[in-house]
Amino acid sequence: MRSGFDEVIHPLNRLQICAMLSRVESLSFATIRDALAVSDSVLSKQLKVLQEAGYVTLRKESFNSRIHAWVALTPLGRTVFTAHMAELRRVADSVVTDDRPRP
Amino acid sequence: MNRIGPQEARQALAQVAGGREIVAGRAVAPWWYHLGIGLSLLWAFAAVSIGWAWIPYGVIIGLLVGPLLFNLAANHVTGISLDRYHATPGARRISVRAGAALPVLIVLGLALEWGADLRGSMAVCGVVMLVITIVAGRRIDAALVRDLGRRA
Numbered sequence: 001m002r003s004g005f006d007e008v009i010h011p012l013n014r015l016q017i018c019a020m021l022s023r024v025e026s027l028s029f030a031t032i033r034d035a036l037a038v039s040d041s042v043l044s045k046q047l048k049v050l051q052e053a054g055y056v057t058l059r060k061e062s063f064n065s066r067i068h069a070w071v072a073l074t075p076l077g078r079t080v081f082t083a084h085m086a087e088l089r090r091v092a093d094s095v096v097t098d099d100r101p102r103p
Numbered sequence: 104m105n106r107i108g109p110q111e112a113r114q115a116l117a118q119v120a121g122g123r124e125i126v127a128g129r130a131v132a133p134w135w136y137h138l139g140i141g142l143s144l145l146w147a148f149a150a151v152s153i154g155w156a157w158i159p160y161g162v163i164i165g166l167l168v169g170p171l172l173f174n175l176a177a178n179h180v181t182g183i184s185l186d187r188y189h190a191t192p193g194a195r196r197i198s199v200r201a202g203a204a205l206p207v208l209i210v211l212g213l214a215l216e217w218g219a220d221l222r223g224s225m226a227v228c229g230v231v232m233l234v235i236t237i238v239a240g241r242r243i244d245a246a247l248v249r250d251l252g253r254r255a
Contacts, residue, residue: 005106015115016122023251024126024185031182035125063179070184085119091112 004083008053013038013046018073018081021056026072029058047071055080120252127252129181130190130244136177137240141233143169148208148229151216193246201239208232 009018013036020035021027033043050056055077059070073081107115143165150161178184188198208228215224 003106007106010107010115012115012118016118019119019122020126023123024130024183024190026184027126028179028182028184031129035122035129063175068179072184085116088107088112088115088119091107092109092116094109 004080004085004087006080006084008049008055009081009084011046013042014050015084017046017050017071018055018077018084021071021073022078022081026059026070029069029071032071050077053077124252126183127248127250130183130185130187130247130251131181132177132187132240132244133180136173136187137237137244139173140170140240141236143173144205144236145226145229145233148212148232149226151212151225152223187243187247191247191250193250194243197239197242197246201235204235205232 009015016036017032020032029040029043029047033040036043038046047056047058051058054074057072057074059072060067061070062068145165146169147161147165150157150165153161174187177187187194188202189195208231212225212228215221215228
């Protein structure tokens with residue numbers, strides 16, 4: 001059976017980005033940056049990796065004479081994130097199985 | 104074969120929960136959002152009471168342009184783009200219940216305004232809709248915070 005574990009999503013910042021995006025349509029670049037407490041350049045690098053994997057899209061729009069970037073999960077990103085979460089839960093729960101007293 | 108251990112998986116899941124709580128905390132609409140949506144609806148209702156010529160403006164501004172602009176502005180202020188009325192099961196349930204009042208108030212208002220010739224009835228129904236929108240809006244915000252922060 002193919003594991004749902006995904007090396008691209010798993011690093012902490014990328015996992016949190018996907019987790020935040022998984023329940024909304026999109027988030028502004030600034031909201032993600034503030035939530036993760038990282039710099040613009042660090043977030044840009046993380047988003048580029050996710051973008052190149054086809055997991056997120058970046059949309060820029062002008063509002064109040066400023067450019068705002070919005071980040072959203074793609075259908076592929078949503079599918080991969082869901083599988084990754086299922087795998088994390090499976091691995092996390094496996095310790096319960098291991099801890100059970102053996103006959 | 105697992106590429107990570109149970110401990111690391113648990114830490115990752117905790118980080119995911121933390122990220123979701125951050126989003127949930129910011130999903131609450133600005134104070135003016137539900138008031139604005141309610142006032143848009145009130146305008147749509149009141150246009151009927153004002154006169155025939157105002158009905159198209161009531162429909163276009165009150166039901167389409169107003170809610171659209173308030174939604175865009177709220178998205179930019181909060182940094183979160185989502186359909187607040189349908190984003191989660193809890194929010195959807197409240198929206199459906201509150202939304203059921205809309206056709207009832209329209210029919211009642213029109214019947215009183217045009218049928219019983221009671222001037223201003225539609226505007227009064229609009230005020231009722233405004234109150235329902237604000238009260239339901241606060242409950243929807245609470246449901247969003249609860250549902251968005253919940254572990255999957």
